[in-house]
Amino acid sequence: MEETRARLHALRAEAAERLVGLGDARTDVVDAARGANVDDEHDPEGATIAFERAQLEALAADARRRLADVDAALARLDAGTYGTCAVGGEPLAAARLAARPTATTCVRHASS
Ligand SMILES: [Zn+2]
Known part of the structure; x- marks a missing residue:
């Protein structure tokens, strides 16, 4: 059981780290968008930035879901239902x- 707990904590740290990294990447994209001062609708570069932002959002949502899954597993471990x-x-x-x-x-x- 302790081995399982350690593994879950490792997975949790991994997902949290990914989420932090994605937050940084998103800030970069937003900064780039501001610097370029582009129109998302009509500028091809703006569309690329919007696409990149959407991709990062999807990855972040994935990492958040993973964190929730790991937390739920840890809760089950505490409750004895794991x-x-x-x-x-x-x-x-x-x-x-x-x-x-x-x-x-x-x-x-x-x-x-
Ligand atoms: Zn079953």
Whole structure:
């Protein structure tokens, strides 16, 4: 269990770091947009910047979701429900948890 906790904390730190990095990248894009003083709608460069910003937003949303997943897994670890299927209540296979430490259901009950 301590090994699992350590792994989850490592994943959490990784996602948090990515989120911070994406925040920096977004600031750069916004600065570039301001410096260029472009019209997002009609300037091709503006469209590129808008696209880049949207990409960064998507990546940040992904990292935030990952953080939430890891936090939920840590909460389940504290509650003693970690590693059991949220649908059927059966224990998850060790291989599944090794591949996906934040898994909440067994393969059979996984919706995605
Ligand atoms: Zn299940």
